[in-house]
Amino acid sequence: MQVTTFEQVNETIYHEKLPNGLRVYLLPKTGFSKTYAVFTTRYGSIDSHFRAGGEETIVPDGIAHFLEHKLFEKKDRDVFQDFSRNGASSNAFTSFNRTAYLFSSTEQVVENLNTLLDFVQDPYFSDQSVEKEKGIIGQEIQMYDDNPDWKVYMNLLKALYQKHPVRIEIAGTIESISRITKEALYRCYETFYHPGNMLLFVVGAIDPEQIMQVIRDNQARKQFPPVPRIERFFPEEPGEVGMKRIEHHLPVGLPKCLIGYKETNLGLTGQALLKQELTTKLVLEILFGTSSVLYQKLYDSGLITESFDFDYTAETAYAYSLLGGDTPDPDELVKVLNGEVERILEQGISTEDFERSRRKKIGQFLRALNSVEYIANQFTSYKFNETDLFDVLPVLESITLDDANRRLREHFQPEQQAVSIVRSASTKEQPF
Amino acid sequence: MSVPIPEIAFETTQVNGLNLHVLPAKKFKTTTIVVCIEQALSEENVTKTALLAHVLKRATARFPDSKQLREHLDFLYGAVFDVDVAKKGERQILQVYLELPQEQYLSAETALLEQAIQFVGDVLLRPYLENGVFAEKYILSEKEALRKRIESVVDDKIKYANQRITEEMCKGEPFALLVYGRVEDLPAISGENLYRYWKELIARNPIDIFVVGDVEQKQIEEYIGRHLAIERGLAKQLPPLAVQKQVSEIREVIDQLDVTQGKLNIGCRTHVTYRDDDYPALVMANGVLGGFPHSKLFINVREKASLAYYAVSRLESHKGVLMMMAGIDAANYEKAVSIMKEQLQLVRDGNISEMELAQTKATIVNQYRELMDSARMMIEFTYNGRLSGRRRTLSELLRQIQDIGIEEIRRVADKVQIDTIYLLRDRKGGA
Numbered sequence: 001m002q003v004t005t006f007e008q009v010n011e012t013i014y015h016e017k018l019p020n021g022l023r024v025y026l027l028p029k030t031g032f033s034k035t036y037a038v039f040t041t042r043y044g045s046i047d048s049h050f051r052a053g054g055e056e057t058i059v060p061d062g063i064a065h066f067l068e069h070k071l072f073e074k075k076d077r078d079v080f081q082d083f084s085r086n087g088a089s090s091n092a093f094t095s096f097n098r099t100a101y102l103f104s105s106t107e108q109v110v111e112n113l114n115t116l117l118d119f120v121q122d123p124y125f126s127d128q129s130v131e132k133e134k135g136i137i138g139q140e141i142q143m144y145d146d147n148p149d150w151k152v153y154m155n156l157l158k159a160l161y162q163k164h165p166v167r168i169e170i171a172g173t174i175e176s177i178s179r180i181t182k183e184a185l186y187r188c189y190e191t192f193y194h195p196g197n198m199l200l201f202v203v204g205a206i207d208p209e210q211i212m213q214v215i216r217d218n219q220a221r222k223q224f225p226p227v228p229r230i231e232r233f234f235p236e237e238p239g240e241v242g243m244k245r246i247e248h249h250l251p252v253g254l255p256k257c258l259i260g261y262k263e264t265n266l267g268l269t270g271q272a273l274l275k276q277e278l279t280t281k282l283v284l285e286i287l288f289g290t291s292s293v294l295y296q297k298l299y300d301s302g303l304i305t306e307s308f309d310f311d312y313t314a315e316t317a318y319a320y321s322l323l324g325g326d327t328p329d330p331d332e333l334v335k336v337l338n339g340e341v342e343r344i345l346e347q348g349i350s351t352e353d354f355e356r357s358r359r360k361k362i363g364q365f366l367r368a369l370n371s372v373e374y375i376a377n378q379f380t381s382y383k384f385n386e387t388d389l390f391d392v393l394p395v396l397e398s399i400t401l402d403d404a405n406r407r408l409r410e411h412f413q414p415e416q417q418a419v420s421i422v423r424s425a426s427t428k429e430q431p432f
Numbered sequence: 433m434s435v436p437i438p439e440i441a442f443e444t445t446q447v448n449g450l451n452l453h454v455l456p457a458k459k460f461k462t463t464t465i466v467v468c469i470e471q472a473l474s475e476e477n478v479t480k481t482a483l484l485a486h487v488l489k490r491a492t493a494r495f496p497d498s499k500q501l502r503e504h505l506d507f508l509y510g511a512v513f514d515v516d517v518a519k520k521g522e523r524q525i526l527q528v529y530l531e532l533p534q535e536q537y538l539s540a541e542t543a544l545l546e547q548a549i550q551f552v553g554d555v556l557l558r559p560y561l562e563n564g565v566f567a568e569k570y571i572l573s574e575k576e577a578l579r580k581r582i583e584s585v586v587d588d589k590i591k592y593a594n595q596r597i598t599e600e601m602c603k604g605e606p607f608a609l610l611v612y613g614r615v616e617d618l619p620a621i622s623g624e625n626l627y628r629y630w631k632e633l634i635a636r637n638p639i640d641i642f643v644v645g646d647v648e649q650k651q652i653e654e655y656i657g658r659h660l661a662i663e664r665g666l667a668k669q670l671p672p673l674a675v676q677k678q679v680s681e682i683r684e685v686i687d688q689l690d691v692t693q694g695k696l697n698i699g700c701r702t703h704v705t706y707r708d709d710d711y712p713a714l715v716m717a718n719g720v721l722g723g724f725p726h727s728k729l730f731i732n733v734r735e736k737a738s739l740a741y742y743a744v745s746r747l748e749s750h751k752g753v754l755m756m757m758a759g760i761d762a763a764n765y766e767k768a769v770s771i772m773k774e775q776l777q778l779v780r781d782g783n784i785s786e787m788e789l790a791q792t793k794a795t796i797v798n799q800y801r802e803l804m805d806s807a808r809m810m811i812e813f814t815y816n817g818r819l820s821g822r823r824r825t826l827s828e829l830l831r832q833i834q835d836i837g838i839e840e841i842r843r844v845a846d847k848v849q850i851d852t853i854y855l856l857r858d859r860k861g862g863a
Contacts, residue, residue: 009461009537031459033438033804078735080725085787087794089802090725106801107794135738142693143741143759146589204805251690253584291502299498300573305580326584356506363509366461366533372805425690 006390014208021196021227027203035204036104036372040380043192044097046165049233052191060179062172065094079119088112125182148422152256155246156420160262162242163235196227201376241418255423257330262416263319270386277314279407284310285357294340330421440810449664451640454649463645464807467528470638472670473606479613486574489515491560519611521674521750553659566623593695597854601699636668644807674751679849694762695856706749707822712832713844718747719792726791728775762857782842
């Protein structure tokens with residue numbers, strides 16, 4: 001077991017790669033009552049075209065999320081029952097590139113950890129239960145269809161990306177899930193749920209030696225084939241955005257408007273990816289944060305509300321920034337924003353704004369470390385890109401004003417922009 | 433294996449007529465400060481309180497414009513700052529929230545904590561004024577912001593359905609009010625009358641200040657004494673925390689909107705609130721009914737009937753409202769209502785297995801113990817006790833939960849009355 005200490009943030013992490021390929025990370029949190037464990041496979045909604053050993057396979061959209069639902073159901077019981085009996089709260093989520101199974105509990109941690117490992121590593125799918133799940137997930141899909149914040153976000157990705165499956169709904173559609181079968185679920189499971197493709201993170205009130213032994217023993221009891229070589233196929237994505245503008249109608253109080261910039265500098269991993277991510281987020285903070293000239297101007301003019309927010313997503317194969325929120329006038333908002341971005345592109349970022357925003361980012365990171373959920377999920381997500389969560393602070397401190405100005409000019413290219421709007425069907429007839 | 437039961441042990445003192453509660457805790461990387469001002473939820477004041485929260489957040493005497501104020505927060509290492517309102521029973525709570533990193537994690541930083549408390553004092557007691565009243569420009573801009581916020585309640589259909597059923601179910605009771613207030617009240621509010629309202633609020637209404645972090649009680653007391661210097665008399669007596677009403681007949685309300693999924697809510701009056709001896713039994717009853725994925729609603733509405741993705745029940749502890757909720761296809765309305773009513777009846781009949789009892793205890797106890805890892809949740813727990821006038825320690829509540837049997841759940845569930853059945857549905861079907 002390897003031990004790494006990060007003195008600046010006063011955290012120690014214990015790590016081991018087991019013989020079956022599973023990577024295990026443990027982080028004891030002194031004084032905490034609960035333990036949070038998350039068991040993640042590097043497999044999400046975008047991985048629908050692949051080959052592992054055998055023949056090339058294309059599966060229906062939404063199958064990773066469907067599989068996540070179905071792993072909780074066993075021949076004789078529902079796994080939620082086991083967790084509840086031991087006082088754990090359990091859940092799972094599927095994103096574009098990960099599926100994660102998790103629990104948190106303040107007692108019976110060893111039992112719950114064994115339950116987590118065992119249920120994820122023992123699938124049971126039947127024709128009947130697959131059919132039954134289609135009704136439940138159908139309702140989940142409809143719930144998202146009615147959610148304007150989700151819709152404006154997914155539509156932005158549809159506009160930014162022409163081919164890449166990040167533009168497809170994580171849960172798929174009612175039509176695509178209707179084509180999911182038990183056989184397809186097994187095929188995906190066998191490809192992507194090998195321990196060599198997974199990572200286990202446990203954080204909280206734990207004794208690392210004891211917990212590592214529990215995990216070793218649990219894994220030693222099971223047989224796995226050798227680590228498969230997984231090939232994932234993605235369509236060639238053009239650099240340009242697919243649509244400049246996309247609009248959708250849903251009943252909302254105010255229109256929602258999200259503006260996105262599609263990244264051109266792709267293919268990064270490790271430190272380089274982390275630095276690009278943190279630099280871009282810092283630039284976003286400088287340009288659009290609550291203390292920026294632009295934010296105050298937009299707020300004072302009533303063009304934005306407190307819902308205004310921004311973020312940057314950085315993956316090796318796709319990356320984008322987005323900003324926006326509720327606005328009475330999406331077109332005017334886009335116009336003012338573009339004018340201001342153009343001005344900053346000319347003038348560059350000032351030292352003062354740069355230092356102040358970096359200070360804010362450092363504080364945000366420290367605050368995030370209070371959350372065991374954040375630590376576990378962010379660490380895992382970074383690890384899949386060969387990046388380390390605990391490099392955030394040193395990398396943040398290493399960013400220079402020049403880096404920020406370079407990133408500003410590289411990322412905020414007008415032709416890389418797309419706009420997504422959701423408004424009520426009647427908004428145009430009844431202006432505010 | 434038994435684990436010692438921890439406590440949430442704030443030390444409470446009085447400083448300048450304010451109730452100060454301090455909890456030293458080394459495990460967090462931040463210090464959290466929350467100020468709660470208690471006000472009766474009423475038609476007369478609801479919009480004023482909500483607008484006041486917005487206006488106080490904009491500027492202070494020391495930071496007259498919002499950009500300066502926000503820059504100061506960045507300087508405090510991106511301190512999270514918010515002023516907002518929350519509804520608890522028939523109370524509207526105005527809350528100031530500030531969270532900032534502990535100095536020890538920042539090289540060569542000192543006095544951040546005192547600056548933070550000074551800032552909280554600025555926001556509450558030293559607002560930005562023009563001609564002795566709140567500045568017109570901020571009043572105008574925040575009226576607009578509040579109006580947009582009220583109108584945007586429709587965006588989240590689950591929250592919207594909840595607000596709509598609450599309005600219908602509690603018509604005529606203060607609890608029906610949206611905590612952000614009413615658009616029609618906005619025109620009558622001015623910088624001057626809001627200023628008078630603020631004066632009265634900070635002079636007379638109960639104020640509680642909570643601080644959690646690696647702090648010393650004496651030090652905090654000193655800072656509060658210095659930066660929140662205020663003349664206060666005895667705190668005002670507010671009307672009852674919640675009025676209770678018997679249900680005479682079950683009402684059915686259907687709203688139509690351009691939605692895909694129907695939102696079904698069944699609102700019940702429990703006649704039990706946080707301060708009652710029966711409260712722990714009610715928490716258990718709600719848990720058995722719909723609090724968890726092992727609960728009756730999840731198993732029967734979702735897993736067996738495949739009608740919904742979410743099917744839950746939630747408790748509002750101070751008013752004593754139990755809300756069953758599910759997202760369904762509107763065509764399955766009757767079927768879903770019938771299954772949900774049946775689940776409530778099973779709990780009323782005491783038709784609960786030993787396994788359900790054990791699972792519900794274990795998960796509820798876990799939920800309460802997890803509070804200990806969140807400064808905000810520990811504050812909330814303690815404030816609920818203060819507000820209701822019934823202070824249970826965490827260990828007391830956990831012991832009470834452990835002692836509850838099926839008979840006590842049956843008895844408390846038997847008091848639960850369905851009041852209103854509400855459906856938010858598409859425009860296609862007949863209403």
